[in-house]
Amino acid sequence: MSLLSERQLKVLVQVVERFNLSGEPVGSTAVSRSEGISVSSATVRNVMAELEGLGLLHQPHTSAGRVPTASGMRLYVDYLVATGQRAPNGGAPEWLASLSELEADDVSQLARSAGVLVSQLSHLTSLVSTPGLAAARLRDVQLSWLSEHRILVVLITEDGRVFNRVVRMEEPVERNSIVWMRNYLSELVTGRSLQDVRRRVRRELAASESRYRSYMRRALALSQQVLDLATGAELYVEGRLNVLDFSELAHDIARVRDVLRALEDKERVLDVLDRICEARRVQTLIGSELDLDLGDDLSLIACGYYRDGEQVGLVGVLGPLRMNYARIIPLVEHTARMLSKDSEELNSSS
Template sequence: MLDERKLRVLHAIINSYISSAEPIGSRTISKKYDLGVSSATIRNEMSDLEDLGYLNKPYTSAGRVPSDKAYRLYVDMLLKDPRAFIDMRKKQEIKKNLLKEAVEMDNLIENSTKILSKITNYTALAIAPQFKRSTIKHIQLIPIDEYEILVVIVSDSGIVKNTIFRIDNQIPNDQLNIISNFLNEKLKGLTIEEIGNEIDTVVFKEMYEYKNIIESIIPVINQSLEEVENVEVFADGVTNIFNFPEYSDVTKARSFLSFIEDKDLVVDILLKNTLDDFEITIGGENSIDEIKNCSLITATYKLDGDTIGKIGVIGPTRMDYFKVINAVNLLAINLNEIIGKFFMK
């Protein structure tokens, strides 16, 4: 753990770099912040912080810039500061703006990204509400001819999927009924993931003589549920990234835009962890190469206590963390209050 003086120097460097985007030298810190020590002492502390991995020294400058490790320490300390989460005036303002689009859930979430982007001046992302992972309501196998079967799948959302597939050997109607009844008994109410576990642990053991036909049907069932679960992504303020000098680098800018344009990547990063209601990933902590120069701050939103989506802000690691943490947290609180009041099941 860093001693108090090193922490004060590091915080001063981070705050200065967030506002200026320029590598920070000891003279800048000495003039800008009253740390009660000389410029030479600050320079020595900065050298130690560099050795400890909290500062990096760009080749073209004598100053230093914070590392991901420094931002992580800074953010972890911010999260312990109650001021980062309380701003009742702003909370009421956000709620007022959210209520303008509270008629339908999708509109509410889309409007949330607009508000979040406007407040923070960064890019806001959200996953449209997934009220419930789609589950099986009913399965029916219907013979068309000797070697073709119609599989009718009804999901809990009422969507019906019909698929025809061929079989190698004819199956009598009574056996098809047995398989249909068995699948309904074992798979009703299960999600895709749960179906896989049930098939491996129960179905094949109890219906081994029909193993081949069931193995052919399961991919059809999974595909039907996946089509129902197509996830929609909202993004706002995408071009805000160009307001930051580090993204005047064309390669960095293209990398960021390629991430935003790739829906699968956005969904993957947002759904990576839905267990934590509030999450911050910094720079290299991100698993996707395109955003290893970015930080992502997200919060979940819920219905009846169940997480149904995620919303957040992405920007350069030189992010105004205090401002963004406060904004994302307040928006999530308001969003959950509105959903609880107007969209209860």
């Protein structure tokens, strides 16, 4: 922003905000009539030409006004963040009320519910990652017998997360052996991290089978299947079809297909989310910064949420380049704060 004069910055802000509202190129006459712009339309036209020369504005047609480029939008978002010119808590008290009403004993379920609500409130696509269990310490394990070959396994972590899977057993399991298996596994996992438990289970399985009773061998085989599934982070995408409302994509079915396919690539999206939120504050990626090969007209706003001082997941909103950043940024920020068990983690980093 230091590269721009005060007049250039004011004109850029007006062009961006008018474009975000209308989606149409912005002319010099409209900008000259804006509050805080005390120069003629001819002067504004010259300033807009300067901004175009800097790569911050673009003129789609010779007779049209200007629209911001991805670089121009980046400068605008940085200006909003630097000056604090954002709508407090998203600019809508009902957002605060709706978010505060979310309840769940399990942080993963709470995060997923928050993602649904954020998509509904923003009318955009929300992305929520929930923590993997690799480093989590386990508080308990529960087993429920469904049939001789199907067992429901529930892992409960010390920070309140719940992971459950129905596991198919190759060998039949009698109902009356479930209690023995549960007690054995509970002693094996309680107070240990999932990583430690996985290593121990592998060692136990590698030992001579003659050392174990039948129910112990089955319990170990059962736990190995569950542990292999429970380590990775989960990604929940809500409001996928909202991309059809993005004016940038509405008439380009091929691009809509590309965006939807990209959202299905869990590992790649998680990589982007991890990169955006290494710092403890809300972050915005614009256009090619997304690194998803989706063009220059999409943006992602995301923020990490914390438990016991550690980042355990992220919440974000994917939308068009033309979105109301002044409202969406605080919405994402407040949602992350709500999901953080200790809100001071976010307050201290804002």
